Amino acid sequence: xxxxxxxxxxxxxxxxxxxxxxxxxxxxxxxxxxxxxxxxxxxxxxxxxxxxxxxxxxxxxxxxxxxxxxxxxxxxxxxxxxxxxxxxxxxxxxxxxxxxxxxxxxxxxxxxxxxxxxxxxxxxxxxxxxxxxxxxxxxxxxxxxxxxxxxxxxxxxxxxxxxxxxxxxxxxxxxxxxxxxxxxxxxxxxxxxxxxxxxxxxxxxxxxxxxxxxxxxxxxxxxxxxxxxxxxxxxxxxxxxxxxxxxxxxxxxxxxxxxxxxxxxxxxxxxxxxxxxxxxxxxxxxxxxxxxxxxxxxxxxxxxxxxxxxxxxxxxxxxxxxxxxxxxxxxxxxxxxxxxxxxxxxxxxxxxxxxxxxxxxxxxxxxxxxxxxxxxxxxxxxxxxxxxxxxxxxxxxxxxxxxxxxxxxxxxxxxxxxxxxxxxxxxxxxxxxxxxxxxxxxxxxxxxxxxxxxxxxxxxxxxxxxxxxxxxxxxxxxxxxxxxxxxxxxxxxxxxxxxxxxxxxxxxxxxxxxxxxxxxxxxxxxxxxxxxxxxxxxxxxxxxxxxxxxxxxxxxxxxxxxxxxxxxxxxxxxxxxxxxxxxxxxxxxxxxxxxxxxxxxxxxxxxxxxxxxxxxxxxx
Amino acid sequence: xxxxxxxxxxxxxxxxxxxxxxxxxxxxxxxxxxxxxxxxxxxxxxxxxxxxxxxxxxxxxxxxxxxxxxxxxxxxxxxxxxxxxxxxxxxxxxxxxxxxxxxxxxxxxxxxxxxxxxxxxxxxxxxxxxxxxxxxxxxxxxxxxxxxxxxxxxxxxxxxxxxxxxxxxxxxxxxxxxxxxxxxxxxxxxxxxxxxxxxxxxxxxxxxxxxx
Numbered sequence: 001x002x003x004x005x006x007x008x009x010x011x012x013x014x015x016x017x018x019x020x021x022x023x024x025x026x027x028x029x030x031x032x033x034x035x036x037x038x039x040x041x042x043x044x045x046x047x048x049x050x051x052x053x054x055x056x057x058x059x060x061x062x063x064x065x066x067x068x069x070x071x072x073x074x075x076x077x078x079x080x081x082x083x084x085x086x087x088x089x090x091x092x093x094x095x096x097x098x099x100x101x102x103x104x105x106x107x108x109x110x111x112x113x114x115x116x117x118x119x120x121x122x123x124x125x126x127x128x129x130x131x132x133x134x135x136x137x138x139x140x141x142x143x144x145x146x147x148x149x150x151x152x153x154x155x156x157x158x159x160x161x162x163x164x165x166x167x168x169x170x171x172x173x174x175x176x177x178x179x180x181x182x183x184x185x186x187x188x189x190x191x192x193x194x195x196x197x198x199x200x201x202x203x204x205x206x207x208x209x210x211x212x213x214x215x216x217x218x219x220x221x222x223x224x225x226x227x228x229x230x231x232x233x234x235x236x237x238x239x240x241x242x243x244x245x246x247x248x249x250x251x252x253x254x255x256x257x258x259x260x261x262x263x264x265x266x267x268x269x270x271x272x273x274x275x276x277x278x279x280x281x282x283x284x285x286x287x288x289x290x291x292x293x294x295x296x297x298x299x300x301x302x303x304x305x306x307x308x309x310x311x312x313x314x315x316x317x318x319x320x321x322x323x324x325x326x327x328x329x330x331x332x333x334x335x336x337x338x339x340x341x342x343x344x345x346x347x348x349x350x351x352x353x354x355x356x357x358x359x360x361x362x363x364x365x366x367x368x369x370x371x372x373x374x375x376x377x378x379x380x381x382x383x384x385x386x387x388x389x390x391x392x393x394x395x396x397x398x399x400x401x402x403x404x405x406x407x408x409x410x411x412x413x414x415x416x417x418x419x420x421x422x423x424x425x426x427x428x429x430x431x432x433x434x435x436x437x438x439x440x441x442x443x444x445x446x447x448x449x450x451x452x453x454x455x456x457x458x459x460x461x462x463x464x465x466x467x468x469x470x471x472x473x474x475x476x477x478x479x480x481x482x483x484x485x486x487x488x489x490x491x492x493x494x495x496x497x498x499x500x501x502x503x504x505x506x507x508x509x510x511x512x513x514x515x516x517x518x519x520x521x522x523x524x525x526x527x528x529x530x531x532x533x534x535x536x537x538x539x540x541x542x543x544x545x546x547x548x549x550x551x552x553x554x555x556x557x558x559x560x561x562x563x564x565x566x567x568x569x570x571x572x573x574x575x576x577x578x579x580x581x582x583x584x585x586x587x588x589x590x591x592x593x594x595x596x597x598x599x600x601x602x603x604x605x606x607x608x609x610x611x612x613x614x615x616x617x618x619x620x
Numbered sequence: 621x622x623x624x625x626x627x628x629x630x631x632x633x634x635x636x637x638x639x640x641x642x643x644x645x646x647x648x649x650x651x652x653x654x655x656x657x658x659x660x661x662x663x664x665x666x667x668x669x670x671x672x673x674x675x676x677x678x679x680x681x682x683x684x685x686x687x688x689x690x691x692x693x694x695x696x697x698x699x700x701x702x703x704x705x706x707x708x709x710x711x712x713x714x715x716x717x718x719x720x721x722x723x724x725x726x727x728x729x730x731x732x733x734x735x736x737x738x739x740x741x742x743x744x745x746x747x748x749x750x751x752x753x754x755x756x757x758x759x760x761x762x763x764x765x766x767x768x769x770x771x772x773x774x775x776x777x778x779x780x781x782x783x784x785x786x787x788x789x790x791x792x793x794x795x796x797x798x799x800x801x802x803x804x805x806x807x808x809x810x811x812x813x814x815x816x817x818x819x820x821x822x823x824x825x826x827x828x829x830x831x832x
Binding site: 012014118142171174175176177178250251253254257319320321345346347348349350351352353379382386387552555558560562563564567579581583588 | 643644653656657660665666667668669670671677678679680691692693694695697698710711713714733734735736737738739740741742743744745774
């Protein structure tokens with residue numbers, strides 16, 4: 001993990017949207033910040049953790065994270081909670097009721113949508129939550145605006161007594177731009193005041209709060225009409241005008257610099273009357289929004305004639321090369337569809353790292369027949385890819401266990417002999433997997449669980465979690481004991497095995513014996529993520545070319561350091577063709593985990609350097 | 621320098637687009653950051669964006685650097701890149717449709733084959749640079765990895781590549797050199813000096829390579 005440097009203080013900085021949000025939190029006097037790591041939002045909390053005046057935590061999931069921020073707000077502090085889009089699904093239980101309570105200290109929810117699905121399981125549009133939860137949504141278009149809008153969000157939250165959502169997208173989070181910050185403010189923390197009619201949301205109290213929420217909606221709509229974050233940019237070419245927000249704003253400016261633009265920053269509730277006035281000044285009005293036709297639907301309902309998703313794509317980014325052909329067509333101009341020449345090149349899908357402890361697991365899983373394997377979300381989702389093709393499902397955080405339980409209970413006669421497995425990582429297990437395991441044990445399910453404990457949140461860059469024994473600052477804290485935890489969740493002690501995933505025979509033995517037992521069992525792996533400091537390298541390996549028989553067993557490990565040198569097709573004694581692949585090992589990349597040595601029958605994989613020589617160096 | 625690059629300096633309305641491409645872990649983002657810092661030091665507006673799904677997992681990484689008086693969209697439109705620095709030859713080929721005619725392309729020509737090629741699912745192109753040279757670009761290439769190992773550390777590829785492109789930018793090479801060395805100042809003089817050497821080696825290596 002690349003530890004972020006302390007936040008810069010200079011006036012003209014070159015920083016990402018995520019860092020800009022962190023600086024805004026600091027400058028707004030925010031004192032509590034929480035998150036669960038998730039691309040593209042992860043770095044926000046990493047940068048905030050470098051601010052000594054803000055309490056920062058990695059929470060175990062987004063619901064917990066939002067509730068921590070809610071508590072801090074009710075205690076009188078300014079609080080921020082950051083998550084990726086799918087995190088809000090988890091946090092929504094708290095959000096949908098907190099909106100009735102409002103906010104004491106400014107309560108800001110930063111949500112990062114993954115438009116284009118660079119690293120997510122879906123492409124949901126978080127702006128829906130603004131409508132659903134009756135909360136305002138601010139949409140920055142670059143890092144500078146991410147800074148400005150995050151700072152404003154705290155004030156808006158206090159002014160209107162409401163949690164405020166700042167909706168980012170990947171193109172905001174991970175784009176660096178020039179940011180000029182403004183002087184920091186000293187926020188005067190309030191005290192906790194008992195107010196059960198407001199904070200205790202039993203039906204009687206909640207019912208009283210609903211009319212207040214409706215009145216707030218009206219005030220927010222009025223504020224949006226007059227708000228400086230919503231503005232008209234005049235243009236010389238009035239044949240088409242755009243209403244747009246977020247990253248799409250700059251795509252519009254890039255493609256149509258001379259067109260009039262209604263730029264939305266405070267995008268929900270929308271300033272509908274101001275947009276109606278704007279629509280009268282242009283020949284054609286086009287709403288450019290990523291991803292869903294939300295604003296478009298509201299403007300249509302208000303009787304404003306416009307174009308939107310009827311001419312624009314409903315998925316992915318509305319980059320200039322996507323936007324322009326659609327607009328040209330609308331204007332009746334001849335347009336060439338951008339011909340992106342395809343090179344017909346091989347893809348380069350992400351792979352598990354060299355020496356990743358998950359490699360051994362997937363080697364075994366791909367060699368065990370008659371299985372249904374429910375997967376989960378993390379690095380180990382890559383086990384669905386080549387060469388293992390080991391996963392049969394991946395849905396949501398923690399779903400491996402509960403989906404496996406459902407497969408076990410719902411399977412047909414023909415599938416009765418299959419082995420049902422669940423594969424989940426340590427932090428995903430703590431996020432939302434523990435409940436699934438309890439469900440399995442309570443309801444007498446028959447699932448073999450592989451709990452891949454690499455002591456970190458690997459996929460997002462090796463962040464700490466309760467399995468690390470370290471907090472967000474890298475300071476020592478409690479470390480969860482998975483054996484005890486699984487036992488407490490109802491798994492019999494004799495059904496829990498801790499194994500070293502680099503020892504393939506042990507792993508195979510544990511797997512083969514546990515899938516035969518008709519009750520829940522858990523196999524816990526115990527080696528750290530290779531991207532973390534916990535991992536220590538061993539001397540690298542090489543292939544003795546004279547001994548390599550080309551059997552290609554080692555390729556089934558899937559280690560990116562094993563490379564094919566040449567292929568040969570031979571005719572076996574039974575007349576069948578067999579393809580041989582002779583390999584070598586990229587010694588500079590190899591960290592000597594020895595997994596592949598386990599798979600090499602002719603012992604062709606040997607230390608790259610003379611062991612005596614290495615020892616001699618160490619002694620000296 | 622081509623006419624396009626002079627134009628970027630002289631005409632405030634022009635934006636220079638540089639594409640940096642390669643594979644996760646090669647230092648693509650760092651190289652793009654150094655280019656951005658150099659442009660920033662000259663007072664330009666700069667935007668830098670990555671298209672990197674799972675950057676640390678050996679996937680394709682592409683960084684877009686755009687600078688000029690005012691930059692709107694952070695991503696380079698296909699066909700608009702003035703320059704490309706490619707850390708791998710097949711990756712250079714993958715992004716060639718992003719290049720303007722006459723674009724300068726600097727390639728580390730040491731191929732890196734992914735596991736999907738190793739296990740035989742896909743073929744690695746036979747001569748990616750020959751294909752690339754067939755399009756109207758100004759192609760330069762050399763083995764930056766070998767040069768880095770000669771200097772004693774594979775990770776120096778980055779600084780060598782920056783050195784190689786330094787004489788093609790719309791600003792003086794020493795601005796880029798300074799932006800690069802600024803990154804290492806915290807880490808001590810020895811490392812700064814090593815990267816200075818790597819940068820110089822890149823500049824010289826470029827002079828050695830033939831234009832195809």
